[in-house]
Amino acid sequence: MSASGPRWLTDSEQDAWYAWRRMFPLVNAEIARDLTQDSGLSEADYDVLSVLGSTDGHRLRISALAELMQWSRSRLSHQLTRMEQRGIVRREDVATDGRGAEVVLTPFGVDTIMTAAPLHVESVRRHLVDVLTPEQLRTFAEVGELLRERMGVTRKPRTPR
Template sequence: MTQESRWLSDREQRAWQAYRRMFLLLNAQVSRDLAQQSGLSDPDYDVLSNLGSSPDRRCRVSELAERMLWSRSRLSHHLARMEQRGLVVREECETDGRGAVVVLTDLGLRTIGAAAPLHVESVRRHFVDLLTPEQIEVFADIGETVVERLTDAEGRRPGR
């Protein structure tokens, strides 16, 4: 027995299409601003900001990959490029000889420190300042509801 498709209503279709279009256009604009203003890509910024908010500006590579929803291989390749630019270094994990820790360098810290205010201004200009406080609250609730459904208790995607 096949289940009949539950097609989207006009209202649901409008919401879904608005989200998809907003997601693509907003990400593209904020990414463009980030690259033009700081020379960083989105992945660069994500790595630097994650490390900047980590204790001692360091994090296990496996944990960082999980936070960023990346494979360890993809992150490792990206970290190699960031190491060449002097933004991060990798060290052996003191408690596990097989693991690696990525550390934010002083240059990396200065880079994220200079980029963050410009990035936040871009997010404000293209998203936050366009919405009312009530819309921001509803948007946050919606995002948290969907993320909760798509992740487990530790914030990881099931099946990974």
Template sequence: MAEPRWLDDAEFRAWIGYRRMRLLLDAQVSRDLMRDSGLSAPDYDVLSALTSSEGHRRRLTELADRMLWSKSRLSRHISRMEQRGLVTREECETDARGAVVVLTEGGLRAIEEAAPEHVESVRRHFIDLLSPEQLEVLGTVAETVLAHLAPDGSPEASGMQR
């Protein structure tokens, strides 16, 4: 086996810094979201995916793939969201075994009310701390890594579409 290619000081600083930043940033933005809207980060992710989908609907399996969750884990989460009136579940017309998750009026209202405070939290804890040049570099870095990790390298598969 080949000798490991250990990280040098700059690489280690970048890697550990990214990992710690991601954990702390995700935790802070999630706390703000819950405090401001009562939505969890997964709730917001589901609602956001549905609002950007044609007809405000998406197959459960596609949603699970997008969120990197198992179908059963997402199904349980969708059940909790259904109880709160944020989404409904319908049978899939093309696959009797499949389900389609549909955004309700209550879910649309919830994300529309949550979005302004959520984007302000993202700005306060991340975007506004960086220069335009840093944002450009970060965007390029993200696209490079996501294209490498996405099955087909497409923006849709990498999650980089708007």
């Protein structure tokens, strides 16, 4: 806040802010609902599976996965426990140093993400991509990248195809 008081939003700034606040939960809820109906996966399941599915060997150190996903180690640990119980992932000691642990997709986990990904992409298209013009989509991506960079967040690997 400046010495002269708060910098209130202009009408156009407020319109943009409210549009973001309304758009994100609505679009996200539709895509999450489709994901659960189509694949029986939660958003958290899919996030973990898509990151691991895009890595060499379908494995990653747990600490690196938590950092990449911007999750606490505790949150990730609870999520991995639920996924391990369903046979989608397993934890393994890191063979080279014996100190760390990795999370690895099981063969069932690989099948799960390979089955879920095309259905998830269709949902993303239906609720977001195909609604926007190519120019709007480019602008949307540019804004997202700018905000990601500004916040110092590492870019997630692309989802497997």
